[in-house]
Amino acid sequence: MSLYLEHFGLREPPFRITPHTDFFFSGANRGPTLDALIYAITQDEGIVKVTGEVGSGKTMLCRMLLERLPANVETLYLANPSLSRQEILGAIADELGVPTDGKATHSLTRALQDALIERYAAGKRVVMLIDEAHAMPAESLEEIRLLSNLESKANKLLQIALFAQPELDERLSANDMRQLRERITQHFNLAPLKQDDVASYIEFRLRAAGYHGPNPFTDAAVKQIANLSEGLSRRINILADKSLLAAYSSGSHQVDSAEIRIAAHDARFTPLRQPAPFKAKQLLLGIVGSGVVALLLLGAFNLGSLSGQPAPAISEKPRPALESATDKPVAKTFPPLRPVASSNAEAPANIRFGQLTRQHFAQYDSWIESAPRQHYFIQLLATEASHTGEIEGFLARAAQVLDPAELRAYRSSLSGNDRVGVIYGDYPTREAAAAAMLALPESIKAAQPFPRQVSRLH
Template sequence: MSLYLEHFGLREPPFRITPHTDFFFTGANRGPTLDALIYAITQDEGIVKVTGEVGSGKTMLCRMLLERLPEHVETLYLANPSLSRQEILGAIADELGIPTDGKATHSLTRALQDALIERYAKGKRVVLLIDEAHAMPAESLEEIRLLSNLESKATKLLQIALFAQPELDQRLAATDMRQLRERITQHFNLAPLKQDDIGAYIEFRLRAAGYRGPNPFAADAVAMIAKASEGLSRRINILADKALLAAYSTGRHQVGVTEIRIAAQDARFSALNPKPASNFTPLLWGASGAAITALLVAMTLGTLPRTLLEVALGNVPPPSLHTQAAQPAPRPSTAPLRPEAATPADKIRFAPLTRQHFAQYDQWIGDAPNSHYFIQLLATDASQTGEIEGFLSRITNALEPAQIRVYRSSLSGRDRVGVIYGDFASREEAVEAMRGLPESIKAVQPFPRQVSKLR
């Protein structure tokens, strides 16, 4: 390995799959997610859930939390998801320095509560981070719910964060898990990296490992990595490492498609969502013209994104060229809904900053002229309360808080929240204001919109 590092002028291996916080990539919304998590854990009182595919960076995010949480936050980390109910209590007691002495479950729970109350009295907050939570036995998940009930007269005594694969969502959907499900107030999802993010990710890790030359990965090599890895950071690390080794073995300092092909063949990744083997061509040819027409009309009227931001954020795939060229029929009204009226039966709990900016939107929209413009900063699912609150907490320090507003709307049946900024008499003024935004905000690809689009 020393020859490999010397060949590329590296101080240390850049693509280890073991989480190393010096190599935490803040792009692709990872940095904002970390900020939002810190806020949610230190300010909220519900369970926090972070989901992502195998190798998407959940453990790295968990390690970053352990480093970045404030000093008054005491962290308990459980890496073994297969612990029984009693073993979980024992592990927590051990972390808190509580002797178990063969205590029964009830006695141990009481001892934990007393220890947590003592820490709370000293101004400390205790956070339990559970990795691989999707693999926990049902009885252990139930114990997590019971632990979330530990509280003083004023606040929860134990904050809980679950890090898991998407299978946890499937388990929580079960009827017998509804009590735990309703205690989860913040939901985060680590989406796979996109191709542009992958190029930046590879270069960042190379620089963090001491590399000083021009990027050795050609653009077509990055594109091939994106396809083979499906955007998962662990797979990217494996492919990049094998490709550098392949280049070294031939004396090359550039990595092209040949090296990536060799790396992909050696890695032998399986597809995340393999395509079914069935041949659907006869079904497609047998579909009636009326059904196809109805599908196209539905796509045009309701299911295509209203804004480019939704496409940029990866919430929906971009429309095809054929669809872009077509003249769609008039859309049904998608006027923003007041937060309490969007979905009468929903139980989404928005955090304080979000509620504050909902109120600012309500005060502004009544008198704002239809011809005026604003800057759209964010559009995301209403359930992503942690992401919304974290985003607001960051931009509040960079922008005029009174000009930041949040609205809630229903687009084709989807409960969405948008964050907007400013009030400008013309599109030109809005564009000029965009040029002066901090680079961190420009990175989310803001764009101007007219007030009439909100009504």
Template sequence: MSLYLEHFGLREPPFRITPDTDFFFSGANRGPTLDALIYAITQDEGIVKVTGEVGSGKTMLCRMLLERLPDSVETLYLANPSLSRQEITGAIADELGIPTDGKATHSLTRALQEALIERYAAGKRVVMLIDEAHAMPAESLEEIRLLSNLESKATKLLQIALFAQPELDERLAANDMRQLRERITQHFSLAPLKQEDVAGYIEFRLRAAGYHGPTPFTPAATRQIAEISKGLSRRINILADKALLAAFSQNSHQVDAAEVAIAARDAQFMPLQRVQQGNRPAMLRGLAWTALAAILLLIAFNLGMRSAPGDKTDVAHATSPAPEAPQATASRQKALRSAPPSNAATPRFGPLTRQHMEQYAAWIEEVPRTRYFIQLLATEATHTGEIEGFLARATKELDPAEIRAYRSSLSGSDRVGVIYGDFPNRETAAAAMLALPESIKAAQPFPRQVSRLH
């Protein structure tokens, strides 16, 4: 266990490099990419490819898919890329409960097809997620192509998603990979986090680990972490972890550029060389295609939601324009700082969300900046169903008059927060937080000062 946990009031280490889905960061386009991947895997029939540098978050995204795919999808996870052609078929057969003893590859393939047909008839879709696909032998990649051909009269029987480093694109460019290349219908590329996203990523991880209070990382520290890490989440985690340890060793509760410099020396990070000037056009083309693919998939998803039965709030969120969020009118500067960015999506908020936004607009005009409240929830503004659902639960457990919702872009992205109470100091807010119902505590609330909203 990390030495600094008690020092910083943390429940668990916030910057482990082992993927933990409780720490999935939905900012920096990760959340929309996950949504688009789920749609592509469940609705499309071609191979899906996700590429990104070492430490960009591919395995985390893969783990999130394992959790988020619907119950009608049976997932097979292949983490060992060095399997031979026959071993891959055998591994899939083993996952599906097919005896493999003494069977030749063609017999296994036939048995595999029969098992997939049975699952399709039962309303199940089978998806195989392959991690580190760039390291697969050529014969194994060819086997992937052949497996993608398994089909019934109406549909493909096995959906395949490849997670790989950019080397896979180089391999697929070869002439002998043309047939596999043409089977790939959806391409996603995980871009490194931008400098403005790094601060949000660090704060999110701290909150998820139980941290309360203002972030210990100064702006200079986050800028330096962004520069040294080149926006790769694994490197960010390593630097942030070591910087916290450096601050702890000096009995400090603040991480500045000096602590980050110590962390960088200890990590022995060398400058990344992969994205050189000569490779930049190819990288930019890849990111452009990723953005286009995500947009097209989400448009298709929204069109599907128009006719699909389900929760009315979510359908409205997907298809309808939004009224403007309530705006504070104390000053033009305040309005400019709290308004969502001009290029933000215009989600359709539910009635509870709109009601509590109105309560916030009236409250923020009068409340002194030195007062405190309890932050119950903070999420992307487009997650209207999540926000409305949380408010529905919270208003049953707490005094509805003390619950307020606000929309802000101070963090660099369009977000909605749900807050509770109005307290004279942090101690009173912290005491009230301890008395919250367990269902509300599950959202990891924490006290904040009103000045943080401006």
């Protein structure tokens, strides 16, 4: 039991690093991701993958999934990623109550398929959740692919969800992993928390532990925790716990920069991404190379002058005039985005969007043709285009509490990445959009929506 509980009026420790589902934080897109995972698993979506850095909350999400799946879903949880191919089959057999009796691999696979068919006939689904999947041996990953082939005439008999660090993506990019890679139909990523999310996360955990007073963490302390933790929930928990202990030790009820410095010194975190080493040789070569190019260009101009020929002209494209957000629409000056909206064609980069996503792509296409540029909408979600399960699940959930006709999805590469956004409504002013945003259901507010102008989509 933490020493500072009585000092701060806490019922239980608020910042344990072991997953405790009462402390699941649904902000920072965690809640929508959980909903999308449940949707993907219950809608027969094949293999699902969830990736995130060490301490980003993957295991907590996995535990929440175990609690929230419907009663007709039977779960198999594999926490040991180092199991061999045969051991994985044995572990599944144990969970399903299938006797192994020294069966060979093919016989055991057949027995598992029979057990899965029985459950399917009884109206049950079976899902296998594999934690730390990035550490699985290659032969075990291959067995996962083979298990995903077990199916009835129309449905998968075994749903599989992989929870892993980003290293799994690196392994799956190898040529010999392409068969497994193509079996993964839904991709989710747990991004680190931003500073505002860190503040909400800390306060949420304090309240969940029974705290009733004013937030003991100052704004400066929260900012330091966000920077030192790099947004990883486990690191946030460690820093918050140690800083509360430091405040208790000094008899204070407030956590400020001094307590965070003590906690950071004790935690001794290393940066997630080490900076690339400075290479003086490459820099010198780059400078020399740039000098050579400059000399050659100068020589070309001088030769042109000596020969009486005009120097080569440097072409400069005319810059478009800046447009005020309040100006009238200019027809076709900025062509609207054309997201992939076909329900038959496969999207570029082999991304296959779900039916709801394609439907809302089409709704966006119809709307953007006549939407005034000075109008506003509410941005509900923005994520990587490859996170198809997250997008489809979010749309399914949003359509239950919002007007489906006002929901739209678009695809954009303006940021340099292939992304999909989900937006809602059409409002004449920012104030109207902000007022509508305040009236959104709490489940939608958890995704942290914000108003944007239509002109930002062009």
